[in-house]
Amino acid sequence: xxxxxxxxxxxxxxxxxxxxxxxxxxxxxxxxxxxxxxxxxxxxxxxxxxxxxxxxxxxxxxxxxxxxxxxxxxxxxxxxxxxxxxxxxxxxxxxxxxxxxxxxxxxxxxxxxxxxxxxxxxxxxxxxxxxxxxxxxxxxxxxxxxxxxxxxxxxxxxxxxxxxxxxxxxxxxxxxxxxxxxxxxxxxxxxxxxxxxxxxxxxxxxxxxxxxxxxxxxxxxxxxxxxxxxxxxxxxxxxxxxxxxxxxxxxxxxxxxxxxxxxxxxxxxxxxxxxxxxxxxxxxxxxxxxxxxxxxxxxxxxxxxxxxxxxxxxxxxxxxxxxxxxxxxxxxxxxxxxxxxxxxxxxxxxxxxxxxxxxxxxxxxxxxxxxxxxxxxxxxxxxxxxxxxxxxxxxxxxxxxxxxxxxxxxxxxxxxxxxxxxxxxxxxxxxxxxxxxxxxxxxxxxxxxxxxxxxxxxxxxxxxxxxxxxxxxxxxxxxxxxxxxxxxxxxxxxxxxxxxxxxxxxxxxxxxxxxxxxxxxxxxxxxxxxxxxxxxxxxxxxxxxxxxxxxxxxxxxxxxxxxxxxxxxxxxxxxxxxxxxxxxxxxxxxxxxxxxxxxxxxxxxxxxxxxxxxxxxxxxxxxxxxxxxxxxxxxxxxxxxxxxxxxxxxxxxxxxxxxxxxxxxxxxxxxxxxxxxxxxxxxxxxxxxxxxxxxxxxxxxxxxxxxxxxxxxxxxxxxxxxxxxxxxxxxxxxxxxxxxxxxxxxxxxxxxxxxxxxxxxxxxxxxxxxxxxxxxxxxxxxxxxxxxxxxxxxxxxxxxxxxxxxxxxxxxxxxxxxxxxxxxxxxxxxxxxxxxxxxxxxxxxxxxxxxxxxxxxxxxxxxxxxxxxxxxxxxxxxxxxxxxxxxxxxxxxxxxxx
Numbered sequence: 001x002x003x004x005x006x007x008x009x010x011x012x013x014x015x016x017x018x019x020x021x022x023x024x025x026x027x028x029x030x031x032x033x034x035x036x037x038x039x040x041x042x043x044x045x046x047x048x049x050x051x052x053x054x055x056x057x058x059x060x061x062x063x064x065x066x067x068x069x070x071x072x073x074x075x076x077x078x079x080x081x082x083x084x085x086x087x088x089x090x091x092x093x094x095x096x097x098x099x100x101x102x103x104x105x106x107x108x109x110x111x112x113x114x115x116x117x118x119x120x121x122x123x124x125x126x127x128x129x130x131x132x133x134x135x136x137x138x139x140x141x142x143x144x145x146x147x148x149x150x151x152x153x154x155x156x157x158x159x160x161x162x163x164x165x166x167x168x169x170x171x172x173x174x175x176x177x178x179x180x181x182x183x184x185x186x187x188x189x190x191x192x193x194x195x196x197x198x199x200x201x202x203x204x205x206x207x208x209x210x211x212x213x214x215x216x217x218x219x220x221x222x223x224x225x226x227x228x229x230x231x232x233x234x235x236x237x238x239x240x241x242x243x244x245x246x247x248x249x250x251x252x253x254x255x256x257x258x259x260x261x262x263x264x265x266x267x268x269x270x271x272x273x274x275x276x277x278x279x280x281x282x283x284x285x286x287x288x289x290x291x292x293x294x295x296x297x298x299x300x301x302x303x304x305x306x307x308x309x310x311x312x313x314x315x316x317x318x319x320x321x322x323x324x325x326x327x328x329x330x331x332x333x334x335x336x337x338x339x340x341x342x343x344x345x346x347x348x349x350x351x352x353x354x355x356x357x358x359x360x361x362x363x364x365x366x367x368x369x370x371x372x373x374x375x376x377x378x379x380x381x382x383x384x385x386x387x388x389x390x391x392x393x394x395x396x397x398x399x400x401x402x403x404x405x406x407x408x409x410x411x412x413x414x415x416x417x418x419x420x421x422x423x424x425x426x427x428x429x430x431x432x433x434x435x436x437x438x439x440x441x442x443x444x445x446x447x448x449x450x451x452x453x454x455x456x457x458x459x460x461x462x463x464x465x466x467x468x469x470x471x472x473x474x475x476x477x478x479x480x481x482x483x484x485x486x487x488x489x490x491x492x493x494x495x496x497x498x499x500x501x502x503x504x505x506x507x508x509x510x511x512x513x514x515x516x517x518x519x520x521x522x523x524x525x526x527x528x529x530x531x532x533x534x535x536x537x538x539x540x541x542x543x544x545x546x547x548x549x550x551x552x553x554x555x556x557x558x559x560x561x562x563x564x565x566x567x568x569x570x571x572x573x574x575x576x577x578x579x580x581x582x583x584x585x586x587x588x589x590x591x592x593x594x595x596x597x598x599x600x601x602x603x604x605x606x607x608x609x610x611x612x613x614x615x616x617x618x619x620x621x622x623x624x625x626x627x628x629x630x631x632x633x634x635x636x637x638x639x640x641x642x643x644x645x646x647x648x649x650x651x652x653x654x655x656x657x658x659x660x661x662x663x664x665x666x667x668x669x670x671x672x673x674x675x676x677x678x679x680x681x682x683x684x685x686x687x688x689x690x691x692x693x694x695x696x697x698x699x700x701x702x703x704x705x706x707x708x709x710x711x712x713x714x715x716x717x718x719x720x721x722x723x724x725x726x727x728x729x730x731x732x733x734x735x736x737x738x739x740x741x742x743x744x745x746x747x748x749x750x751x752x753x754x755x756x757x758x759x760x761x762x763x764x765x766x767x768x769x770x771x772x773x774x775x776x777x778x779x780x781x782x783x784x785x786x787x788x789x790x791x792x793x794x795x796x797x798x799x800x801x802x803x804x805x806x807x808x809x810x811x812x813x814x815x816x817x818x819x820x821x822x823x824x825x826x827x828x829x830x831x832x833x834x835x836x837x838x839x840x841x842x843x844x845x846x847x848x849x850x851x852x853x854x855x856x857x858x859x860x861x862x863x864x865x866x867x868x869x870x871x872x873x874x875x876x877x878x879x880x881x882x883x884x885x886x887x888x889x890x891x892x893x894x895x896x897x898x
Contacts, residue, residue: 249301
């Protein structure tokens with residue numbers, strides 16, 4: 001077995017190398033070895049393709065090395081016969097003759113020509129495998145001819161002989177299975193004109209053909225086969241067109257006898273002569289393998305008497321060829337020559353005939369002919385039923401390769417409307433066999449377009465079938481193409497049945513949509529339906545019920561409360577509804593109410609539980625941090641009180657801060673101390689030590705001047721900014737915009753009144769009315785640190801008695817505002833810049849001689865005591881450093897004024 005495979009591979013490589021040397025290969029690509037044909041099956045047939053276009057062909061190659069052992073004369077006879085046969089076949093054109101695509105090409109190694117795609121010769125099909133590849137192709141080995149194929153194939157050969165005899169006036173001379181070719185579509189084609197005998201007297205009415213004696217000395221490839229040769233070639237030494245009819249009778253017998261001829265002569269002339277004599281005594285019993293309706297005519301064809309044999313025209317009309325299937329195939333071959341009325345009549349009866357034909361015959365012989373009618377749009381409704389019958393009979397692979405390519409253009413047709421109707425009737429079949437990519441690109445778009453049709457019957461069919469294939473349609477297509485079309489049809493149609501089917505179709509497709517598409521696209525469109533028939537209302541109710549109860553969908557309580565229930569309530573009171581239908585509406589509405597109650601109750605319970613958790617957390621936090629909160633308030637109050645006393649008793653500014661009981665209100669007076677309280681106590685003691693270690697301030701009294709300062713005085717002025725910068729690291733920098741302060745003069749006050757703060761309390765303190773703490777954040781570029789120990793510098797504007805008083809801005813960061821008279825701050829170099837030379841001389845202001853406690857700064861905002869939330873509480877050590885800084889600043893200002 002292995003040796004046979006090696007030999008086959010070696011032979012194939014050698015054959016291809018020989019073929020590639022032929023000039024024909026410049027225009028064609030050679031494929032695999034498929035069959036053999038011709039005299040003694042000397043031609044090897046290969047598959048091939050044209051290089052210029054993708055047209056399939058068959059390439060016939062004769063290898064000259066097969067005659068290398070012959071004499072020169074025999075080689076010449078063989079090559080001359082083969083060349084003559086190809087030339088004759090190339091010159092003749094007929095549907096029943098093999099079509100030559102490219103003429104003969106000769107090289108040093110081979111002869112080659114190209115024909116239409118060929119499957120095999122009849123000899124190969126009947127079991128003669130000479131000159132075939134090894135192993136034999138499986139499709140050829142398993143090929144079987146059906147009775148319909150045999151009948152119509154023999155009829156085709158008979159028609160080819162009619163053309164050769166009557167039109168060309170030629171004798172074929174070698175009608176045998178080697179010369180009959182089966183093409184790819186299953187048609188029988190006549191070839192093998194190597195021994196054809198032309199007419200000697202073309203101008204006479206009765207043609208005359210010269211006799212060519214069969215020479216036993218000729219090689220086998222240079223003479224016809226004796227097994228199919230007429231006896232007159234030996235007995236009477238003459239030939240005529242009836243000689244081909246004898247050969248045709250022998251072919252009849254061979255194809256029905258599994259390829260075996262009536263007599264086998266083995267190319268021995270004496271045996272042939274003996275068999276020719278015995279033909280006179282041949283009875284019908286010897287033709288038992290031949291169909292009964294053809295036996296008598298075959299007996300006449302193989303009679304030794306030429307006058308008994310029917311001619312080709314008579315043979316084509318025998319009862320054997322009047323089979324309905326054979327006549328159908330014959331009509332299909334002439335379909336292009338028929339008019340529309342003939343085609344219409346034929347296609348109406350074609351489906352019944354196809355029931356009697358084998359599937360392979362239908363696909364090979366019927367389908368290629370009828371799909372040509374798809375080019376005419378008017379003929380499509382007549383041809384399409386037959387094609388759909390073929391779709392039902394064939395497999396998925398056969399449908400995809402042979403039928404679907406022809407249907408792709410038909411899927412897009414909307415006119416005539418019968419096309420769409422036919423497809424809708426067989427839509428289940430088409431969807432089951434069509435690949436998914438073609439479904440999305442051709443079949444489903446046809447269904448979408450059917451929804452836009454004006455035919456009610458088409459609309460109903462499409463709505464009935466569409467839900468069955470919704471699972472194969474992707475969600476974006478459903479949302480953008482299918483649902484909008486159904487909604488448009490629902491709102492525009494006037495047919496009650498179509499409206500109900502639209503609603504039913506939409507309800508069946510809800511499970512393939514998402515929740516938001518249903519709520520935003522489907523449910524709102526239901527409220528636009530202007531029909532109040534019970535069928536429509538119940539279909540609408542069904543959609544709401546599916547959307548409400550389906551696990552994938554669901555309707556939000558807001559949509560139910562605002563849209564669904566009001567609409568369903570309006571529908572439920574329609575007078576056309578009966579009691580059962582009304583109860584269904586009420587049941588659905590109650591279910592919606594229960595869902596609202598269930599969801600809202602659950603939501604409120606969650607909110608209530610969350611509020612309780614937050615309250616519990618806040619209570620726990622307040623219980624744990626109450627001492628800290630109270631500490632901040634107590635520190636603030638104590639500092640304010642001590643600051644007030646400090647302004648009255650300058651000799652001992654810090655004496656009040658040495659009291660541990662006042663300074664540490666956060667420590668519980670009773671019970672054991674917690675770890676946090678002990679840590680706080682330690683921090684308080686450290687702050688006290690820092691405060692006690694600082695020396696007392698020595699205030700310096702400053703007398704207000706009633707005249708412009710001199711240059712020397714400007715030089716000796718104290719720079720308050722440097723003093724502020726020196727203490728800046730001791731406290732958090734409160735941020736107050738420079739535009740938030742306004743200065744005014746007023747009448748002297750005998751007491752200090754603390755503005756009411758956010759806590760609703762009033763304290764007596766000095767220098768702390770508008771303190772603003774920033775909890776450690778640095779000031780931004782548009783903000784400057786201003787310490788509000790100057791808040792009592794001037795009284796409010798409503799107490800001004802000086803007619804020349806006016807608002808002024810900060811001496812450094814802003815220009816002086818327009819005023820009626822000189823400002824009370826003109827004689828003060830508050831920030832020590834020494835620019836007093838620019839201030840005009842004016843009369844002394846009596847207010848400047850008053851004590852500093854009679855003045856105050858009026859801010860544009862009401863001062864409030866700072867609050868210390870638990871989330872951002874200022875450390876008490878930092879707070880005390882800030883208080884220390886503020887008191888120092890206060891003392892500095894106070895000393896300067898005095």
